[in-house]
Amino acid sequence: MTTIMENTMEMTIGEMVAQDYRVAQVFKDHKIDFCCKGNRSLAEVTEKHGLDLEKFLGEIQKVQSQENNDNADFTSWPLDLLADYIEKKHHRYVAGRIPVLKQYLAKLCKVHGQRHPELLNIYEHFMASAGELAMHMKKEELLLFPRVRKMVRAEQTNEPLEAPHFGTVKNPIAAMMQEHENEGERFRIIAQLSDDYNPPADACNTYRVAFSLLKEFEEDLHRHIHLENNILFPQAEILEQKLNA
Numbered sequence: 001m002t003t004i005m006e007n008t009m010e011m012t013i014g015e016m017v018a019q020d021y022r023v024a025q026v027f028k029d030h031k032i033d034f035c036c037k038g039n040r041s042l043a044e045v046t047e048k049h050g051l052d053l054e055k056f057l058g059e060i061q062k063v064q065s066q067e068n069n070d071n072a073d074f075t076s077w078p079l080d081l082l083a084d085y086i087e088k089k090h091h092r093y094v095a096g097r098i099p100v101l102k103q104y105l106a107k108l109c110k111v112h113g114q115r116h117p118e119l120l121n122i123y124e125h126f127m128a129s130a131g132e133l134a135m136h137m138k139k140e141e142l143l144l145f146p147r148v149r150k151m152v153r154a155e156q157t158n159e160p161l162e163a164p165h166f167g168t169v170k171n172p173i174a175a176m177m178q179e180h181e182n183e184g185e186r187f188r189i190i191a192q193l194s195d196d197y198n199p200p201a202d203a204c205n206t207y208r209v210a211f212s213l214l215k216e217f218e219e220d221l222h223r224h225i226h227l228e229n230n231i232l233f234p235q236a237e238i239l240e241q242k243l244n245a
Contacts, residue, residue, distance in 0.1 A: 013045060014038020014230035018075050022063045024226070026056070035225035036177075036184035074231050079239060080152040082232050083145040090224035091137045097217055098130045104210035112207065116200065118193045125193070126214070129186045136179045144172045148232070151239050161243055169240050173233045180225045187218045 017024045017034045027034040032045050046053045074082060105123045113119050147164055154161040166172055191197065197215035199207045 009042060011042075012039050012230075013042060014226070016042070016060070017226055018230045020064055021223075021226075022066070023060050024222070026059045026063060028222075029059075030056075033184060033188075035222045035229055036181045038226065038230045074227060078152060079232060079235055080149045082227065083148045086224065086227055086232065087137075087141060087145060090220060090227070091141065093220055094133055094137065094217075094224075097213065097220075098134070101126060101210070101213055101217060102130065104206065104213065108207055108210055111204075115202075122190055122193050122214075125186050125190050129183055129190075132179065132183060136176070136183075139172070140176065144169065144176065144236075147172075148236050148239075151236070151243060154243055155239065169236050173237065177229060177233065180229060183221065184225065187221060190214065191218065 011019070013027060013032065013034045015038075017027070017038065024034055027045075030049055030051060032049060042056070043053060045051075046056050074085075077085070105119070105126055108116075109119050109123050143166065147169055150161060151169075153159075194211055194214065197211045197218075199211045203211075
């Protein structure tokens with residue numbers, strides 16, 4: 001038990017979630033950002049949120065002791081496969097959900113906006129996020145992910161790799177992580193405005209469905225960002241250093 005605790009204390013919260021995604025729920029329950037701000041230690045976040053470290057570790061160990069039905073160990077995946085997975089699962093999800101949520105939220109604003117003016121702010125923030133995410137994903141698909149795939153091929157074939165026009169993967173990664181932070185903050189605001197996606201007592205079915213979809217969208221975004229910030233990006237930087245050594 002002591003060894004497990006010592007290993008946990010040495011890891012960042014992003015590394016903890018990368019090792020076992022089940023612990024993400026513990027961080028979510030305490031409103032701790034493990035994706036955009038995953039580079040913090042457990043001691044740091046528990047102190048900031050006023051949590052008892054020993055009790056918090058107990059919560060983590062409890063979920064880790066449960067049977068794991070999700071066998072995907074993304075840390076062991078080849079980087080090109082992980083990039084493909086993110087693009088096909090998460091990018092496609094975002095692209096497909098955005099028009100649906102736009103329609104729902106626009107209808108809510110029209111029907112319920114006068115009684116619930118916070119809906120107008122939610123719609124405004126979501127529309128901004130939709131535009132930013134579309135550009136963000138396109139940059140990943142056209143610049144960063146192709147570079148990751150080229151680096152993987154270069155490692156496999158031992159062939160020389162030309163330098164990209166952006167110099168090093170650290171440059172687009174830094175930009176991507178800042179954009180992740182921006183969207184994470186935007187959805188923190190949306191969560192606050194929506195009372196953590198809890199519809200009011202007078203909400204109709206459309207209202208409830210819209211908030212449920214918004215919550216699902218945020219949860220997918222958290223996992224999406226986690227896979228990039230805590231696994232794909234750092235491993236891509238390590239691979240680039242190895243190829244340039």
